[in-house]
Amino acid sequence: MQRLFLFLYQYRAFLIFLFLEVICLWLIVRNNSFQSAGFFNSSNRIAGNLLQSSDNVSDYFNLADVNNNLAAENARLKQELEALNSRLQYLKLDTTYETTDTTLVTDIDTLTQDSLQIEKYQFLSAKVINKSVRNYNNYITINKGRSEGVEPDMAVIGNDGVVGKVKAASQHFAVITSVLHSDFQISSKIDKTGDLCTAKWPGNDPYHAELLFVPRHVEVEVGDSIVTSGYNAIFPEGVPVGVVSDVEITEDALFYNITIDLASNFNEIGYVYLIKNSLKTEQDSIQQEAEKFYAQ
Amino acid sequence: MLNKGIITQIFSFILYVLVQVLLLKNIVLFDKSFCFLYIAFLLLIPVEAKVLGLMVVGFITGLAIDTFYDSLGIHAAASVFIMFVRNYWLNMLTPQGGYDSGTVPTISSNGLRWFTSYVLPLIFLHHCVLFLLESWGFGLLGFTLSKAFFSTCFTYIVMLITQYLFYTKKRSL
Known part of the structure; x- marks a missing residue:
């Protein structure tokens, strides 16, 4: 027994080295598993606040770009809104005058279906306060968290397209797994x-x-x-x-x-939109049930 | 005396971590070279520090960096690794007459050539471990090694600059 202790004491440096490395590897593996919420990521309170204040400073340097992008986005949305409005008006007019037309009925049907589809997804905008682009696994930190309704697994898109999905959320911040991630x-x-x-x-x-x-x-x-x-x-x-x-x-x-x-x-992302699918659990559960059914 | 040493170490720890996560995190040259200056803090701990303490400090520093890089465990693993190797490497490089007690392994105390041969292999080792763990395998080995090589150059140059700026003989940080 004494020799065992002596042995352990003699090689304590190497053993502690192994111990710490094993902890690190365990942390890496756990962090790599796609869905996890941990304390040691940039959504925790200290890191989040620090990154936010740093972002507040650097914000001033790209205000012009951000303004331009938002203005362009605004213009595009306005145009879309106008187009939809005119369509809606046209339909309303038609329904009052020619209710017998059968093609119109189907048109209105698709319209109500569309509005269901629109309500299915809820949008939430957020500001990027930290991001990486050049690693193998890149993440983005945003300034909205659980208290604003951010939940893990929400989809994230930018002005131009897909950005990623929410990995973990704390009270006021959230970490997004970017599309630039080896598991995505x-x-x-x-x-x-x-x-x-x-x-x-x-x-x-x-x-x-x-x-x-x-x-x-x-x-x-x-x-x-x-x-x-x-x-x-x-x-x-x-x-x-x-x-x-x-x-x-x-x-x-x-x-x-x-x-x-x-x-x-991804170099220029400043603002992102989070999408909440209110029917997600329903869709997932029915798909799983169907898979079970066919597996038998 | 010891107390004062610990306080300066804590102070420089905070400074290095802040510079790393607020400034250097945003700098990537030519898509490949990253700068991980924070390991200068680890490499400049006084020579007589024991390996156990070094590894614990390395682990804590790595975790602090990982928190901001969202790469839990990767920087910690690389830092612990070079902290384990550090004392063996220092023993191999002992100058004639040995180290004075309380020596900080800087340029001003041992000269540029000694400093380079001390720091450069450890930086490269750290970066290799870091990028290999990050890519989680040998799939992109060439790309990973080139990343490690260019990052080593970048980190080394920035480290030299900070040495000449802040670690002069009279006023050491």
Whole structure:
């Protein structure tokens, strides 16, 4: 027994070294598992407040850019609103005068369905206070947390397209797993043909991503736009993911090698929108039930 | 005397961590070179420090950095690793006549050539561990190694600059 203690004492440095490294590895593995809420991330109170005050300072330097972007976004939204309004008015007029028209009835049906779809998703805007772009696993910290209604697994989009999804939220801050993360996959589709595929970031270049599982019978061309499929209950359908920039296929391959230009420029993200899908639990549970049913 | 040493260490710890997470975190040159100046704090702890204490300090510093980088455990693991290696490396590099008690391994106390041979391999080791853990495998080995190489250069240069600016003979931080 005494010799055991002597042995332990003699190699205490190495043993403590091993012990600390094992703790680190355990932390890394636990942090890598996709869904987790921990104290040691930038959403905790001290780190969040520090990053926020640092961001307040650096804000002044890109106010002009942010203003321009917001103005452009405003203009676009106004235009959209105008278009929708005019459509609505037209429909109202029509319903009062020609209620017998059958095509109109279906039109109104789609309209009410649309409004259901709109209510399904709730939007929440937030400001980016910290981000990384050049690591293998990149995260974004925002200035809204649980008290504003942010929850893990909410989808995050920017002005131009997909940004990521919420990983962990504290009272006033939240950490977002960016699309530039080695575990992140977006269920997407080719807008033109509707074929399903998966977008994934390969790990080196923050402007490009790969498109996986596009079978060779699909006709893909450079310039096709890729949007989210809406099949995984996190992202709504039709959010831009990117644009095809390079298409390759070898003789015997089953799938294309496709590179896309990501729609969002992660270097310049200042504001993001969080999307809450109010029907998410319902969709997930019915899908799981169906899977169970077919598994038998 | 000891008390004063500990207070300056705590002060420089806070300073290095703040500079790292508020300033240097936002600087990436040529998409590849990162600057992790905070390891200068670890490397400049006085020579006679025991390896156990060094590793604990390394672990705490790493966790503090990880909190801001959202990379829980990665910086901690790399820091603990170089802290474990540090004393063996210092023993190998002992100048003639040994170290004076309370020596801080800086340029002003041991000269530029000694400092380079002390610091450069440890920085490279730290960055290799860091980037390999971050990529979690050897999938992008070439890219990872080039990242480690360029980051080592960047960190080393910034470390030299801080040495010449703040660690002069008269007024040591």
